[in-house]
Amino acid sequence: MTFKTRILATTALVAGIAASGVAAQEQSIIVQSTTSTANSGLYDHLLPVFTQETGIAVNVVAVGTGQAIKNAANCDGDVLLVHAKSAEEKFVSDGFGVERFDLMYNDFVIVGPDEDPAGVGGMQDVQASLEKIASSGAVFASRGDDSGTHKKEMSLWASTGIDPTSGSGAWYRETGSGMGATLNVAVGMDAYAMTDRATWISFENKSDFEIQVEGDEDLFNQYGVILVNPAKCENVNAEAGQAFVDWVISDAGQAAIASYQLNGQQLFFPNAD
Structure with a gap:
């Protein structure tokens, strides 16, 4: 699926979720995440915007990248968001992830x-x-x-x-x-x-x-985001998880990442392709 096709599909998904009212509120995903994105306050900034737009609640498990990858490989999550590119690529090549995307960086x-x-x-x-x-x-x-x-x-x-x-x-x-x-x-x-x-x-x-x-x-410190593979993990909420992935790498998500500052300093720099 091309990026354009994926975005169009996500737009349709988001519209469908939003139109379903109460059902939208029942949508939720688990993001297995590195600690820096949580400790820095980035999720407090991003997730309310995403949830308001989609009705999808996001529960974050913030641990070290190695543990987050293990948790995701054990099917304990829908999305992986970490910062160890070679380990992320292995996660995908081993079949545990669908596709890896560059998300943002700092140092x-x-x-x-x-x-x-x-x-x-x-x-x-x-x-x-x-x-x-x-x-x-x-x-x-x-x-x-x-x-x-x-x-x-x-x-x-x-x-x-x-x-x-x-x-x-x-x-x-x-x-x-x-x-x-x-x-x-x-x-x-x-x-x-x-x-x-x-x-x-x-x-x-x-x-x-x-x-x-x-x-x-x-x-240099690169972050990536990956949908956990539903072919490996039947419990993955693939549609809602893909909606999250597509949103954070979209123009809206990238702008939200860029706008997050603390003490007048930008903490993360979006670079999704």
């Missing part, structure tokens, strides 16, 4: 205390900054939870040739927790941490922490 940053013990402040070369942190023995707090952020962090460490887990328990601390909890640990230990920018902007316990490393192309 990752490395934050740390203003005293900056590793001397990485202002650096744009993320690999060089990680090497300095490791060689200095400065504490680094990692999510260690197979989330999209953790997957990205580990790929960056791999590009330096450093295995940070060899320093586990010494300078490298794995929290096994979400981004907010990991940032709280980092602040409590004066440790560096890698986070997506949206979570950092919305994080309220910054203390004397600031962004130390940013601007490297390798810190």
